[in-house]
Amino acid sequence: MESTPLFQTLYFIAIIAEAMTAALAAGRREMDWVGVSLLGCVTALGGGSVRDVLLGRHPLSWVEHPSYLLITGAAALATIAIARYMHHLRRLFLFLDAVGLVVFTVIGCNVAIGLGMPTIIIIASGMITGCVGGVLRDVLCTDIPLLFRAELYATVSVVTGAIYVAGHDTGMPHDVVIVVAMLVGLGLRLLALRFGWRMPKFVYTETLH
Amino acid sequence: MESTPLFQTLYFIAIIAEAMTAALAAGRREMDWVGVSLLGCVTALGGGSVRDVLLGRHPLSWVEHPSYLLITGAAALATIAIARYMHHLRRLFLFLDAVGLVVFTVIGCNVAIGLGMPTIIIIASGMITGCVGGVLRDVLCTDIPLLFRAELYATVSVVTGAIYVAGHDTGMPHDVVIVVAMLVGLGLRLLALRFGWRMPKFVYTETLH
Amino acid sequence: MESTPLFQTLYFIAIIAEAMTAALAAGRREMDWVGVSLLGCVTALGGGSVRDVLLGRHPLSWVEHPSYLLITGAAALATIAIARYMHHLRRLFLFLDAVGLVVFTVIGCNVAIGLGMPTIIIIASGMITGCVGGVLRDVLCTDIPLLFRAELYATVSVVTGAIYVAGHDTGMPHDVVIVVAMLVGLGLRLLALRFGWRMPKFVYTETLH
Numbered sequence: 310m311e312s313t314p315l316f317q318t319l320y321f322i323a324i325i326a327e328a329m330t331a332a333l334a335a336g337r338r339e340m341d342w343v344g345v346s347l348l349g350c351v352t353a354l355g356g357g358s359v360r361d362v363l364l365g366r367h368p369l370s371w372v373e374h375p376s377y378l379l380i381t382g383a384a385a386l387a388t389i390a391i392a393r394y395m396h397h398l399r400r401l402f403l404f405l406d407a408v409g410l411v412v413f414t415v416i417g418c419n420v421a422i423g424l425g426m427p428t429i430i431i432i433a434s435g436m437i438t439g440c441v442g443g444v445l446r447d448v449l450c451t452d453i454p455l456l457f458r459a460e461l462y463a464t465v466s467v468v469t470g471a472i473y474v475a476g477h478d479t480g481m482p483h484d485v486v487i488v489v490a491m492l493v494g495l496g497l498r499l500l501a502l503r504f505g506w507r508m509p510k511f512v513y514t515e516t517l518h
Numbered sequence: 519m520e521s522t523p524l525f526q527t528l529y530f531i532a533i534i535a536e537a538m539t540a541a542l543a544a545g546r547r548e549m550d551w552v553g554v555s556l557l558g559c560v561t562a563l564g565g566g567s568v569r570d571v572l573l574g575r576h577p578l579s580w581v582e583h584p585s586y587l588l589i590t591g592a593a594a595l596a597t598i599a600i601a602r603y604m605h606h607l608r609r610l611f612l613f614l615d616a617v618g619l620v621v622f623t624v625i626g627c628n629v630a631i632g633l634g635m636p637t638i639i640i641i642a643s644g645m646i647t648g649c650v651g652g653v654l655r656d657v658l659c660t661d662i663p664l665l666f667r668a669e670l671y672a673t674v675s676v677v678t679g680a681i682y683v684a685g686h687d688t689g690m691p692h693d694v695v696i697v698v699a700m701l702v703g704l705g706l707r708l709l710a711l712r713f714g715w716r717m718p719k720f721v722y723t724e725t726l727h
Numbered sequence: 728m729e730s731t732p733l734f735q736t737l738y739f740i741a742i743i744a745e746a747m748t749a750a751l752a753a754g755r756r757e758m759d760w761v762g763v764s765l766l767g768c769v770t771a772l773g774g775g776s777v778r779d780v781l782l783g784r785h786p787l788s789w790v791e792h793p794s795y796l797l798i799t800g801a802a803a804l805a806t807i808a809i810a811r812y813m814h815h816l817r818r819l820f821l822f823l824d825a826v827g828l829v830v831f832t833v834i835g836c837n838v839a840i841g842l843g844m845p846t847i848i849i850i851a852s853g854m855i856t857g858c859v860g861g862v863l864r865d866v867l868c869t870d871i872p873l874l875f876r877a878e879l880y881a882t883v884s885v886v887t888g889a890i891y892v893a894g895h896d897t898g899m900p901h902d903v904v905i906v907v908a909m910l911v912g913l914g915l916r917l918l919a920l921r922f923g924w925r926m927p928k929f930v931y932t933e934t935l936h
Contacts, residue, residue: 335875336931343882344875345929358781363567365576367783375847389929396933429584444658449862451871453660457544457553464552511554511598513545515605572776574785638793653867662869666753666762673761720763720807722754724814 316487320416321380323409327353328381330406331446332388333395338450342386348449349385350378356442360417360434364424403502410462411494414439414469415487428474435470436463461501461508469494525696529625530589532618536562537590539615540655541597542604547659551595557658558594559587565651569626569643573633612711619671620703623648623678624696637683644679645672670710670717678703734905738834739798741827745771746799748824749864750806751813756868760804766867767803768796774860778835778852782842821920828880829912832857832887833905846892853888854881879919879926887912 331352335345354371361369371377388395395402417438421431440456440463447454456462469490476486500506540561544554563580570578580586597604604611626647630640649665649672656663665671678699685695709715749770753763772789779787789795806813813820835856839849858874858881865872874880887908894904918924 332929333931336929338871338875339928339930340871340875341877341926341928343926344872347875347881362571362780363578364581369781372782372844372848375845375851378847378851392929392931426581427584429587430581433584433587448657448660448866449872449875451660451866451869453547453549454553454658457547457549457556457658459550463556508550508552510548510550511541511545511601512548513542513601571780572787573790635790636793638796639790642793642796657866657869660869662756662758663762663867666756666758666765666867668759672765717759717761719757719759720750720754720810721757722751722810 316412319408319412322405323412324353324377324381325384326402326405326409327442328384329388329402330443332385333392334446334450334452335385336389336392342389345389346382346385348446349388350381351449352442352446353381353384354378354442355445356413356438356440357417359441359445360420360437363437364421364426364434366420366424404499407465407495407498407502410439410465410498411469411491413442414466414494415473415491418470418473422474422477428478431474432467432470435473436466439466439469458510459507461497461506464508465494465498465501468497525621528617528621531614532621533562533586533590534593535611535614535618536651537593538597538611539652541594542601543655543659543661544594545598545601551598554598555591555594557655558597559590560658561651561655562590562593563587563651564654565622565647565649566626568650568654569629569646572646573630573635573643575629575633613708616674616704616707616711619648619674619707620678620700622651623675623703624682624700627679627682631683631686637687640683641676641679644682645675648675648678667719668716670706670715673717674703674707674710677706734830737826737830740823741830742771742795742799743802744820744823744827745860746802747806747820748861750803751810752864752868752870753803754807754810760807763807764800764803766864767806768799769867770860770864771799771802772796772860773863774831774856774858775835777859777863778838778855781855782839782844782852784838784842822917825883825913825916825920828857828883828916829887829909831860832884832912833891833909836888836891840892840895846896849892850885850888853891854884857884857887876928877925879915879924882926883912883916883919886915 328349331348332345334352335348340348350371354369354377358369358371361367414435416435418431418435420438421434426434443462444454444456447456472493473486473490476489477483537558540557541554543561544557549557559580563578563586567578567580570576623644625644627640627644629647630643635643652671653663653665656665681702682695682699685698686692746767749766750763752770753766758766768789772787772795776787776789779785832853834853836849836853838856839852844852861880862872862874865874890911891904891908894907895901
C-alpha cells in the first residue's frame with residue numbers, strides 16, 4: 310500500500326504539515342526566511358533521515374528524491390504568507406499533524422520490517438520516524454522537546470506501531486492492517502488532544518553533583 | 519575479556535547507571551514518564567550509537583540487542599519510584615557513573631582497535647563512547663553539556679584510552695591492560711570528584727559579530 | 728584543484744578559522760579548556776562529518792586524517808592565549824571565516840558531484856558542509872543557530888554552490904569554476920557583513936497548542 314496513490318498523498322500531507330508546524334516554531338523565534346525553510350526541511354525529513362542513518366540504510370529518501378527538499382522548504386515559506394490565518398485553521402492543522410504522526414510511524418515500521426528487524430526495533434523505527442523530526446525542531450529552537458513533555462505523542466506512535474506489527478504477524482491483509490493501525494493511532498491522538506490526556510510527570514528537584 | 523561475564527556485568531551496570539542519571543535530569547526538567555524513559559535510552563546508548571555511525575559500523579548495538587532498549591528504558595522508569603531515596607545513594611551513584619565512563623571508554627577503544635584504526639582515533643572512539651551520551655542528554659534538556667564544563671570527565675576518558683592503547687601496543691596481556699586502564703581512570707575520576715579537581719576555564723566576554 | 732597546495736592551504740585555513748570561532752563561543756559560555764578544544768573539533772569538522780554520514784560515505788575525513796583532530800583542537804586552545812588580542816583581529820577573523828564558508832561549500836559540492844548526485848543534492852551537500860559545523864556549535868552552546876537568524880550565511884553557501892554547479896555543467900575548466908564560485912561567494916559574504924544585509928524575518932506570536 311505504501312506505493313499506492315493514497316499513501317503517497319498521505320506522505321506528502323505529512324511532510325507538508327510537519328514543515329508548516331516547523332515554520333510557525335521558527336516564527337516564534339523570529340528566524341529569517343532561510344531559517345524558516347531550513348527548519349521546515351529538517352523537521353519534515355529529519356525523522357526518516359535519523360532512522361536510516363541509525364539502521365545504516367542508504368540513500369536517504371531526500372537524497373533519492375531531492376524534490377522533497379523543495380516541497381518542504383516551499384511549504385515552510387508559504388506558511389509565512391498564510392500565518393495570519395493559521396489560527397482559523399488550528400483544528401485542521403492539528404488534525405494534519407496527527408495524520409503525519411501515524412503515516413510516518415507506519416512508514417518507519419515498514420522500513421524496519423523490510424530489513425528483517427525484530428519487533429522492538431520495528432516499533433522503535435516507527436517512533437523514530439514519527440517523532441525525531443519534532444525533536445530536532447525543538448532542539449534547534451532551544452526548547453526542551455515537546456515529545457518529552459506532551460500529550461501522548463510518542464505513546465500514539467508506539468500504539469500505532471504495535472498494532473501494525475501485531476496485525477502483520479497474524480497474517481491479516483497488509484492494507485487492512487495499515488488502515489486499522491493508522492485509524493486507532495489517529496483516534497487516540499485526537500482524543501488525547503480533545504480531553505487533554507497526558508502522561509504523569511516526574512518531578513525531581515535535587516542535584517547529585 | 520569484553521565477552522567475559524565480568525565485562526558483560528560491568529556493561530549492564532554502565533548503561534543502567536547512565537539511564538538513571540538521565541532520569542534524574544529528566545525529572546529536574548519535569549518531563550513525563552515517556553520522556554524519562556526515552557532520555558534514559560538515548561543517554562545510555564547514544565554514545566555507542568554515535569561512535570558506530572561515525573565509524574560506519576552496523577548494526578548498532580541496540581539494533582542487534584533490542585533488549586538494551588527495554589533495560590535502559592525500564593531503569594529510567596524505575597528511577598522515578600526510587601528517586602526519593604537517591605540522595606542516600608549519592609556516593610554509590612557517582613561511583614557507578616564513573617564505572618560506566620571507564621567501561622564505555624574501554625569498549626569504544628576496543629571497537630576502534632578491531633577496525634584497525636590509528637591511535638588518535640582509538641582514543642577518540644573511547645571518548646565518544648564514554649561521553650557523547652551525556653552530551654545528548656544535556657542538549658535534550660537544553661543545558662550546556664556538563665562535559666564542556668565539568669571536573670575531568672573527558673580527561674578521565676582520554677587517560678583511560680591512552681593507557682589502554684599504550685598497554686595494547688606493548689603487547690601486555692589484554693585482560694591486564696583493561697583492568698589497569700579502568701582502575702587508573704576510575705581512580706582519577708573519584709579523586710577529581712573528591713577534591714573538586716577541575717580544568718581551568720576560558721572566559722571571553724566580547725563578541726565578534 | 729582540491730588536491731593542489733593552494734586548496735589544501737585554504738582547507739587548513741578554513742578548519743582553523745572555524746575552530747577559533749568556536750573557541751570564542753566556548754569562552755563566552757565559560758567552558759573549560761577541554762570543552763574549548765572539543766567544541767573546536769566539532770565545529771570545524773562537524774559539517775563534513777554530517778554530510779558524509781547523510782550521504783553514507785566512509786571513512787570520514789578526520790578518521791582518515793586523525794591529524795585534523797589535533798590541528799583543530801590545538802587551534803581552539805591557542806585561541807585562549809591570543810583571545811585578548813582578538814578584537815584587533817576582528818576583520819581578519821571575519822574574512823577567514825568567510826573564506827572557510829566558501830571553501831567548505833566547494834568541497835561539499837565536489838564530494839556530491841563525485842558521488843554522481845543530482846543538482847539539488849550537490850548544492851545541499853555544499854551547504855551542509857559549510858554551515859552545519861556552526862549549527863552544532865550553537866546547539867552545544869544552547870544558542871539558537873546563528874544560521875537561522877544571520878546575515879546571508881546560508882544564502883552565500885547556496886549561491887556559491889549554484890555557481891559551481893552551473894560552471895561545472897557548462898564544461899568550463901574546473902579550476903576556473905572553483906575560483907569564480909569562491910570569489911563571488913566571498914564577495915557576497917563580505918558585502919553582507921559590510922552593509923548589514925539580512926534576510927527578512929518571520930515573526931509569529933501565537934501558539935497552536
